[in-house]
Amino acid sequence: MRKIKMLIGLWFFFLLIQEVQAQSKDFPVLVWEEDFNSGKQPSKAFWNYEIGKGQNGWGNKEKQYYTGRPDNVRIENGHLIIRAQKEAYMGSKYTSARITTQGKKEFKYARVEVRAKLPGGKGLWPAIWMLGSNFKEVGWPACGEIDIMEYVGFNPGVVHATMHTPSSHGASKNSKKIKIRDAENAFHVYSMEKTDKEIKFYVDDQLFYTYSPKVKDSSTWPYEQNNFLILNVAVGGNWGGKKGIDDRIFPQQMEVDYVRVYQKQ
DSSP: OHHHHHHHHHHHHHHHHHHHHHHHTTOOEEEEEEOOOSSSSOOTTTOEEOOBOOTTIIIIIBOEEEOOSTTTEEEETTEEEEEEEEEEETTEEEEEOEEEOTTTSEESSEEEEEEEEOOOSTTEEEEEEEEETTHHHHOTTTTOEEEEEEOOTTSTTEEEEEEEBTTBOSSOSSEEEEEOTTTTTSOEEEEEEEOSSOEEEEETTEEEEEEOOSSOSTTTOOOSSOEEEEEEEEEBSTTTTTTOOOGGGOSEEEEEEEEEEEEOO
């Protein structure tokens, strides 16, 4: 009986491996990997540091001031650290960091993986997301936004993936969520696969959302260009601060183990 149970277990493990491989078959070639194993801060060859409050709190009424200081963004023990702190700085009560690959690493059709552990607490709003490379020319939401992972501290253990397009933006109807109870205590792989037909979202290779509108035009599918990656931890804002900010939680940090991008060639 014990041997039978073992064989059944091995069979299910084999099926799981096959499923994971099937999910990645469209993008077999690793074209970029950032493992944060060198340097003291993210390399400027790949990353831009967005500094300041941004207009209207980066369009979301966020409360932090983004900096490029090691206090807020650094590499430590092979991980990228984005740290949100409560401190008076440049007219703000909080600091954090936001880095992008705009103009340096951009991809059209690809699988993007980010292995991360998320910060927790009411008022925090960490995100792993993408914008179209035409952002400066056409603005938002015409450039399209792909939220691979968003997390709001007032709703612990729930991860969201959302699409923002001219036809649905802001509190978008094109959104799904998945329960990841230990998102704040363990690393998970947050992934997105984009083809010319659909965009899929995974956590630890578990598919939980597919965006594929019946009609694809500039209103529903503003994705016929490259996208760049953004990593940040916001404080407050229209969504993150919906139930206030608990100042007792600080400091908090998002840890990123790696970023990997796969394509067909």
